[in-house]
Amino acid sequence: MGVTPKIAPSMLSSDFANLASEAKRMLDFVADWLHMDIMDGHFVPNLTIGAPVIESLRKHTKAFLDCHLMVTNPIDYVEPLGKAGASGFTFHVEENWHELIQKIKSKAMRPGVALKPGTLIEEVYPLVDSENPVEMVLVMTVEPGFGGQKFMPQMMDKVRVLRKKYPSLDIEVDGGLGPSTIEMAASAGANCIVAGSSKFGAAEPGTVIYPICETVFWKIRRNVDIILTAKIKAYMFLIYQIITHCMIDWSHIISFEIQ
Numbered sequence: 001m002g003v004t005p006k007i008a009p010s011m012l013s014s015d016f017a018n019l020a021s022e023a024k025r026m027l028d029f030v031a032d033w034l035h036m037d038i039m040d041g042h043f044v045p046n047l048t049i050g051a052p053v054i055e056s057l058r059k060h061t062k063a064f065l066d067c068h069l070m071v072t073n074p075i076d077y078v079e080p081l082g083k084a085g086a087s088g089f090t091f092h093v094e095e096n097w098h099e100l101i102q103k104i105k106s107k108a109m110r111p112g113v114a115l116k117p118g119t120l121i122e123e124v125y126p127l128v129d130s131e132n133p134v135e136m137v138l139v140m141t142v143e144p145g146f147g148g149q150k151f152m153p154q155m156m157d158k159v160r161v162l163r164k165k166y167p168s169l170d171i172e173v174d175g176g177l178g179p180s181t182i183e184m185a186a187s188a189g190a191n192c193i194v195a196g197s198s199k200f201g202a203a204e205p206g207t208v209i210y211p212i213c214e215t216v217f218w219k220i221r222r223n224v225d226i227i228l229t230a231k232i233k234a235y236m237f238l239i240y241q242i243i244t245h246c247m248i249d250w251s252h253i254i255s256f257e258i259q
């Protein structure tokens with residue numbers, strides 16, 4: 001099973017005074033998800049939105065609200081965000097992740113785990129390999145806290161390792177993504193792409209969203225093709241072995257078919 005591209009504008013770069021129309025504008029340009037950055041001014045030095053804003057936005061859209069929690073004690077946010085209509089709940093690696101994942105799922109949200117640039121990739125393996133796993137890994141490509149920062153290409157090693165280990169996992173990248181960096185992220189194996197300033201800063205967001213979507217689509221397709229080719233080769237080899245082992249005389253069958 002392959003993964004699909006998910007294009008998620010980061011609403012942090014939108015005009016908060018017009019959130020509903022900004023969301024609609026992005027969805028009209030075929031964005032798949034809306035990325036909502038929830039910051040508490042403590043886990044990161046910035047303060048943004050919380051459950052009341054998600055609840056207000058939910059009244060205007062059915063879109064997947066991909067919430068990224070940059071907060072201390074994310075468990076306190078599960079209940080209010082679930083009620084408010086959040087769809088995804090991505091938290092930073094926590095000690096009580098077992099309980100957190102369970103609670104997120106019990107509120108019908110999709111759990112994800114985020115990695116700051118300094119977090120080791122090994123820290124997320126137990127959460128993906130668990131019997132009750134997260135469904136997405138978010139690899140931060142900037143230090144969390146603010147939009148408009150420079151993409152960190154060295155984070156692509158994490159994406160590559162994750163994609164190799166988990167071919168059908170949703171892998172999201174966030175920070176500094178746009179037309180000039182998408183090739184690196186998509187080639188490494190990211191399929192969920194968060195981008196804020198590049199989309200909201202463009203006169204025509206479609207000129208940013210479409211190339212991003214297209215690049216991710218073709219990279220994923222290429223990977224699917226590679227997997228399919230390998231499978232076809234394996235089946236052909238198996239058939240060849242069966243035929244040679246059973247010593248079937250194909251000339252009868254072939255001549256029968258031709259007649």
Ligand SMILES: O=C(CO)[C@@H](O)[C@H](O)COP(=O)(O)O
Binds near residue numbers: 013142145197
């Ligand atoms: O979570 C964050 C920042 O902490 C991001 O979602 C940014 O909002 C991405 O913005 P750009 O780098 O695309 O402007």
